[in-house]
Amino acid sequence: MLSVENVDFRYAATAGDVLRGVNLRVAPGELVLLTGPSGAGKSTLLDCVNGLGAAAHGGEFRGCIRFGEEGLGRLAPWERSRVVATVRQNPATQFFQLNVGDELAFTLEYRDLSVGQIAERVASTSRAMQIDHLLHRDIFSLSSGERQRVALAAMHATHAPLLLFDEPTANLDAPATDLMLACMARFKRERRAILVVEHRLDAIRSVADRLVVIDGGRVVYDGPLDALDDEAFCSRHCLRHSRARSFIELPPGAHHPDDARRLSARDVRWVSRRKTVLDNAALLIRGGECVGIRGTNGAGKTSMARALCGLEKKARGRIDLDGREFSPAKMLGRVAYVAQQSDRQLFTDSVRRELSGGGATTETVNELLDRFHLTALADRHPQALSGGERQRVAIAAAMASDPEFLILDEPTGGMDGGRFAALVALLRDLTARGVGLLLITHDLELLHAACDRAVEMREGRVVREWERNEFELLDGAENPPAGSAPKGEGDRKAALKTLTAGFVAANPQR
Amino acid sequence: MSRAFVTRLGERHDDDFFEGLDTRVKILTVFVVTTLAIAGPLATQLLLVTFVLALALSAGLWRWAIAAVVFSLLTWMVLVGVATRLQSGGVEDPAGFLVGIMARGNAIFLTAAWLITTTKLYDFGVALESLRVPVAMTLPLTVAVRFIPTLLDEMNGIWDALRVRGLVRSPWDAARHPKRVFDLVLTPAVLRSLRLADELACAAETRGMGGVLRRTPYRPSRMRGKDCVVTAALFGATALCVASAFVVPNDVIAGRINLVVG
Structure with missing residues (x-):
């Protein structure tokens, strides 16, 4: 059992304690869901358990962390890796090798095992996780779902009894999330103790046993998951809704779709390295309307957005903007785009300069600062702001050229309830001002909260569309692309069942 | 450096003859080719460049090979042009100069490219560790x-x-x-x-890095049959080149080249 007792932690660079007297227990075979507002100390707690807290970030640790009878507090991260395995939000930066097989073996090579033992462990893990066909592949050529599966396999290979997950589903589509949950359920049956930090609670609560909420560095709740159904509790601690709500109402008259201003794409086609990424895709967004695109990873959502704003020169087809026809290559600068990593899009040394960089007048900049609640931050360095503030600056900078249409790619990744509500308010304000929005998202709650219409992309095409009054049909509608994975909900469950059976076959001793 | 190059560094094709060679043998190949290209007799240069081209093409490096040939031709033209302007007689032996650039430069460049593109990053690290x-x-x-x-x-x-x-x-x-x-x-x-x-x-x-335990590579460097054959062939070729220097002097070869090219 993991026991965290009276843990305080303070980073070297900050004045106050990030964790204050934290107590927590996770039993073998138990999955504890750890949530709370951004900056509350959740990831810091994970880093204290896996040893990175003081070792990598510098800081002062007080208290006691034990796993079973073994005290972890004084062990270095590499020593704890025998007991603790961690999966982080971004698989791209947790892989240390360029090849899947080498990656699975990486941790084992530092375990004093023989070559034969390592090879056997790699083989059994790849069988259990059904990634035999990926073993020789380059890590960077894998899809998001495959990467996450490799990350889970690397974790599984260690046979570590304590597993930590830091926002593991933040960037995953429905099938990949299902796979993650199936693996977690399997790990529970293997009697491993599991601690998961997560903001998106709708999926994870199906496998969680207990809820722990941290706010202001303290554990403010430790108990059953039912607390997530309490609206007041969730609001008080800035938690996301644990179920996507089709009853979320838009304010009356919030959106006024304007048929006179339209951004429409027809027959958009893009073939990259002999793979058809966009296959005669068609899409319509009207001024003052918010449209959500969903679909599995690799369905063509981001490619469609990039074609609409002119970033894919090789895309072919026709795009109409307010009645004028353009080829995709000529769309550059006509539609605003905010990518998921907003810190890639901030180039100057102050928020004010960031907004005026494209040639906006002083009046426009002041108006934007005011509208996006950035006036107090006008002279701060954009890269020194919090994640939510950086995203606001990126959206404000995109709006500085007064575009009629704005595209946001996965805007809610890693967002707590407070930031989510602020983003929704911002999006509603933009649509009320007549801006047409296109949101690329796996987040059902965002679709319910902000969109007038939703479309689904599959294999490079828009295959389905829902009006707002049909949004209750959205739940569970996201299927994997045909050919690359099983079709339909039933088949997907069958695939997960097979995966689970694979674990048992590869680990008969468990 | 493109994404395709990164893929080459990560993706394994163990059934490929050259990719499956021990990395130390590949490093030896580069060493031998470089030595022969710089210090070897002119008689072996054309043989050497043919061998290296075959090596590069076997690894699918035909674009690299074309680029290398074009680049060396351009370099030759520029250098000969500059030399002609600076001194009245120009380059003393332009044909020999061309052969030198084409053979020596391309041999070294393409063998290095072959080593880099057929060796996985992991294997390279393990080979260097095994070489102490x-x-x-x-x-x-x-x-x-x-x-x-x-x-x-x-x-x-x-x-x-x-x-x-x-x-x-x-x-x-x-x-x-x-x-x-x-x-x-x-x-x-x-x-x-x-x-x-x-x-x-x-x-x-x-994940365990940075500790006191010594790493146990699960794909250790290992000399197999084909590695021994290639190593023996490399030593044989070197011996042949050294011997040929005594049989056919350089100035005879240079004269033949001038007859053909010049």
Whole structure:
């Protein structure tokens, strides 16, 4: 059992304690869901358990962390890796090798095992996780779902009894999330103790046993998951809704779709390295309307957005903007785009300069600062702001050229309830001002909260569309692309069942 | 450096003859080719360049081979042109000069390209460790190469953001205002790289790296039958080249080349 007792932690660079007297227990075979507002100390707690807290970030640790009878507090991260395995939000930066097989073996090579033992462990893990066909592949050529599966396999290979997950589903589509949950359920049956930090609670609560909420560095709740159904509790601690709500109402008259201003794409086609990424895709967004695109990873959502704003020169087809026809290559600068990593899009040394960089007048900049609640931050360095503030600056900078249409790619990744509500308010304000929005998202709650219409992309095409009054049909509608994975909900469950059976076959001793 | 190159560094094709060679044998190949190209007799140069071209083509490096030939031709033309302007007689032996550039330069370049593109990053690190190169040298090399794809992703993302915000329209724009573009790119590139490098380092630590235990590579460097055959062939070729220097003097070969090319 993991026991965290009276843990305080303070980073070297900050004045106050990030964790204050934290107590927590996770039993073998138990999955504890750890949530709370951004900056509350959740990831810091994970880093204290896996040893990175003081070792990598510098800081002062007080208290006691034990796993079973073994005290972890004084062990270095590499020593704890025998007991603790961690999966982080971004698989791209947790892989240390360029090849899947080498990656699975990486941790084992530092375990004093023989070559034969390592090879056997790699083989059994790849069988259990059904990634035999990926073993020789380059890590960077894998899809998001495959990467996450490799990350889970690397974790599984260690046979570590304590597993930590830091926002593991933040960037995953429905099938990949299902796979993650199936693996977690399997790990529970293997009697491993599991601690998961997560903001998106709708999926994870199906496998969680207990809820722990941290706010202001303290554990403010430790108990059953039912607390997530309490609206007041969730609001008080800035938690996301644990179920996507089709009853979320838009304010009356919030959106006024304007048929006179339209951004429409027809027959958009893009073939990259002999793979058809966009296959005669068609899409319509009207001024003052918010449209959500969903679909599995690799369905063509981001490619469609990039074609609409002119970033894919090789895309072919026709795009109409307010009645004028353009080829995709000529769309550059006509539609605003905010990518998921907003810190890639901030180039100057102050928020004010960031907004005026494209040639906006002083009046426009002041108006934007005011509208996006950035006036107090006008002279701060954009890269020194919090994640939510950086995203606001990126959206404000995109709006500085007064575009009629704005595209946001996965805007809610890693967002707590407070930031989510602020983003929704911002999006509603933009649509009320007549801006047409296109949101690329796996987040059902965002679709319910902000969109007038939703479309689904599959294999490079828009295959389905829902009006707002049909949004209750959205739940569970996201299927994997045909050919690359099983079709339909039933088949997907069958695939997960097979995966689970694979674990048992590869680990008969468990 | 393209994404395809990174894929080559990661993706394994163990059934491929050259990819399956022990990395130490490949390093020996580069050493032998470089030595023969620089110090070997002229008689063996054409043989050497044929061997290296075959090696490069077997690894699918035909674009690299064409680029190398074109580049060496251009270099030859420029150097001969400059020499003709600077001194009345120009280059004393332009044909020999061409053969020298084509044979020596391309042989070294293409063998190095072959080594890099047919060797997995993992295998290279293991081979260096087995050659007793200190970990303090092999680890930074591995980390640096591992960081390349991440950095490429970042630079692509930053470049797209610049274009979509209208701050830079095209590569031509960047060429005309390099300082402005450099200033814009610098902040996100440095800060993102530091953040990602930090995440990578943390991931490595939590997975057992940095401890006192010696690493046990699960794909250790191992000399197999084909490695021994290739090593023997390399030594044989070297011996043959040395012997040929005594049989056919350089000036005879040079005269033949001038007859054909000149």
